[in-house]
Amino acid sequence: MQDFSVATNWFHALLAGVMPEWLAVTLECLLIGVGLLLVYALLALFYIWFERKVCAAFQCRLGPNRVGPWGLLQSFADMFKILIKELISLNHIDKFLFALAPYLVIIASMLAFAVLPWGNGLQIIDFNVGIFFLVAVSSIGVLGILLAGWSSNNKFTLIGALRSGAQMISYELSIGLSVITMVAFAGTMSVGGIVEAQNHLWFIFSGHIPAIIAFVIFMIAGTAETNRGPFDLPEAESELTAGYHTEYSGIHFGFFYLAEYLNLFIISGVAALLFFGGWMPLHIPGWEGFNHVMDYIPSVIWFIGKAVVLSFIIIWFKWTFPRLRIDQLLSLEWKYLLPINLFNLVVMVLVIVYGFHF
Secondary structure, eight states, rough: OOOOOHHHHHHHHHHHHHHHHHHHHHHHHHHHHHHHHHHHHHHHHHOOOHHHHHHHHHHOOOOOOOSSSSTHHHHHHHHHHHHHHHOOOSSSSSSHHHHHHHHHHOOOOOOOHHSOEEEEEOOOOOTHHHHHHHHHTTTTTHHHHHHHHHTHHHHHHHHHHHHHHHHHHHHHHHHHHHHHHHHHHTOOOOOOHHHTSSSOOOOOHHTTTHHHHHHHHHHHHHHHHOOOOTTTGGGGGHHTTGGTTTTHHHHHHHHHHHHHHHHHHHHHHHHHHHHSSOOOOOOTTTTHHHHHHHHHHHHHHHHHHHHHHHHHHHHHHHTTTTOOOOOHHHIIIIIIHHHHHHHHHHHHHHHHHHTTTO
């Protein structure tokens, strides 16, 4: 399998040969930052187009089909439109917190975005508590949403922010327990270590029933965590106009819009990492010829392909099920998902202790 660390090490040696070490590292950090922003923007634009097409297919429509072939440039046209929109100045708001909120949401998704294992040797940061870091930084986004709702001085935005806070804090428990279940099975919190542990068989297969239960709960809780339907109560258009970002315009509204789609990719990427091997190809023990053929597919393709397929499932949720009421949403978490998750964690520990796994 292709190892991208060979190319990255060569590039570092090239820079270090013509400039001081500290300057080479600084330049590499700048290039990585620019690359992250570029991939971030392109993925968000792709996901906007992708969801429109999937939604159209479910509703027997064509979706975007005028701007570019198959409507591929429609998202770019919308991006340029939102960039030239006026930033409306509001009275009677907390201007500093109002301006800060969208940047907090973007920073949270960017930090989580940077931890994902994109390929073999193509990971920006990996350390022994990588999963803990990922869960921690992804929790920053709720602060931006709460600040946006409160600082807007609008009853609709405040209700949307409070709904979002209650929802995200509740469902973070199920996400955390699902992650802990798989971390216990992997025996490490290192993102690279979790991928390497699935070299022979993905955890969704080798972890038996506890891994499948953890995956199902993770997908449900991840959908709620990203405020997507049928858990989109914070943005319920029929009740709250646009929820917590009602008062935002121009690029500030665009930040919330981008972050929602990137959070969709991040949740899908983490699910691919924990349950489907991340960038690791599909390997079946004993099928050496099949495994050898799978290794020819680039690791980046494996990771992005898995994330897109899982994103399709989450999009499928949105356009299939009706929106839940707030009492139904919280009952689902506290009465069902959380107890099942706690029991499932105990079962996974028993599976590990007694070796009931492949």
